[in-house]
Amino acid sequence: MASLAIQLSEPESKLLQTLVYEQCGMFFDERRAHFLQDRLYRRLRACRLESFYTYYRLLTSREGRTELAALLENLTVNETSFFRNKPQLELFHKTTLDALLRRKQQARDYSLRLWSAGCSTGQEPYTMAMLVCDALSYFMLRNTPVGQHPSPKPLVPPPWRVEIVASDISYSALRSGQDGVYNEQQIEPVDYMYRLRYFDRVGDTYRLKDAVKQVVHFDFHNLKTDYLPQRNDVIFCRNVMIYFDEAEQKRLVEKFYRCLNPGGHLFIGHAETLFGISDKFRMVHLNNGTAYQRNEQEEA
Numbered sequence: 001m002a003s004l005a006i007q008l009s010e011p012e013s014k015l016l017q018t019l020v021y022e023q024c025g026m027f028f029d030e031r032r033a034h035f036l037q038d039r040l041y042r043r044l045r046a047c048r049l050e051s052f053y054t055y056y057r058l059l060t061s062r063e064g065r066t067e068l069a070a071l072l073e074n075l076t077v078n079e080t081s082f083f084r085n086k087p088q089l090e091l092f093h094k095t096t097l098d099a100l101l102r103r104k105q106q107a108r109d110y111s112l113r114l115w116s117a118g119c120s121t122g123q124e125p126y127t128m129a130m131l132v133c134d135a136l137s138y139f140m141l142r143n144t145p146v147g148q149h150p151s152p153k154p155l156v157p158p159p160w161r162v163e164i165v166a167s168d169i170s171y172s173a174l175r176s177g178q179d180g181v182y183n184e185q186q187i188e189p190v191d192y193m194y195r196l197r198y199f200d201r202v203g204d205t206y207r208l209k210d211a212v213k214q215v216v217h218f219d220f221h222n223l224k225t226d227y228l229p230q231r232n233d234v235i236f237c238r239n240v241m242i243y244f245d246e247a248e249q250k251r252l253v254e255k256f257y258r259c260l261n262p263g264g265h266l267f268i269g270h271a272e273t274l275f276g277i278s279d280k281f282r283m284v285h286l287n288n289g290t291a292y293q294r295n296e297q298e299e300a
């Protein structure tokens with residue numbers, strides 16, 4: 001079958017690349033140009049248009065808003081897994097959460113707010129939720145007098161309140177996260193104690209228990225915009241900034257600084273760094289796990 005050879009000219013490619021960058025911060029360098037072209041071809045065919053310039057015109061028109069969302073959705077890489085980067089999660093569990101709970105209790109502030117920015121299909125925010133519930137149980141065990149432990153133990157023991165905002169630019173990823181159902185392959189990194197405590201087995205799948213789902217709120221947020229969740233104690237934004245250029249990374253980290261409470265922590269991906277991006281954070285680590293803490297002197 002003869003292929004429909006619609007050429008993508010250099011100026012058209014530049015126009016579309018700039019539009020994508022302006023809309024969501026994703027930057028396609030030489031290495032990823034082929035991926036962008038492939039996805040543009042697919043969308044062009046799906047819209048049955050005869051040139052990339054016509055497609056560009058559609059994307060920039062009022063009627064093209066749905067198609068723009070579809071294109072951005074097609075450009076995202078949603079690779080993720082439960083308990084990704086274990087050394088970093090150990091730092092989060094053992095050090096960050098422990099210090100946070102002690103600080104909050106001293107201030108009689110029993111609310112925890114965390115944000116998974118670029119949460120994909122939910123494995124990251126649910127991992128955070130399981131670790132927070134775990135840390136809270138252990139904290140209560142050590143700090144509540146014997147005889148005062150509620151029975152049965154709720155996942156979030158009162159008076160504590162936990163909210164984890166899970167945001168992404170991909171609606172289909174958000175829907176999967178909201179469903180909270182994972183297959184055998186996806187559940188593989190979750191150890192048996194966590195499976196027993198936080199999941200129900202339904203046929204061949206594992207479904208997050210309602211009590212965990214109630215802690216996580218999925219919402220659409222484009223990190224390119226300024227309307228982002230505020231007053232967070234912890235932000236996870238892992239393996240998202242790698243798709244942005246340096247200028248966009250700097251803008252995003254500045255926004256994260258403002259979205260964090262004083263002393264708040266930012267967790268970024270294994271292959272990402274704040275070196276040369278921001279001096280408003282200091283690196284903290286435990287064994288091989290690293291994170292960044294808001295540097296309060298900057299505020300003075």
Ligand SMILES: C[S@@+](CC[C@H](N)C(=O)[O-])C[C@H]1O[C@@H](n2cnc3c(N)ncnc32)[C@H](O)[C@@H]1O
Pocket residue numbers: 024025026076077078079080081084117118119120121124167168169170173221222223224237238239240243269
């Ligand atoms: C590779 S996944 C990372 C998922 C998870 N954080 C992890 O590390 O396992 C990157 C996610 O970032 C999302 N993303 C990319 N650009 C975004 C933007 N401008 N705003 C919000 N989410 C974005 C993608 O849709 C994708 O789900």
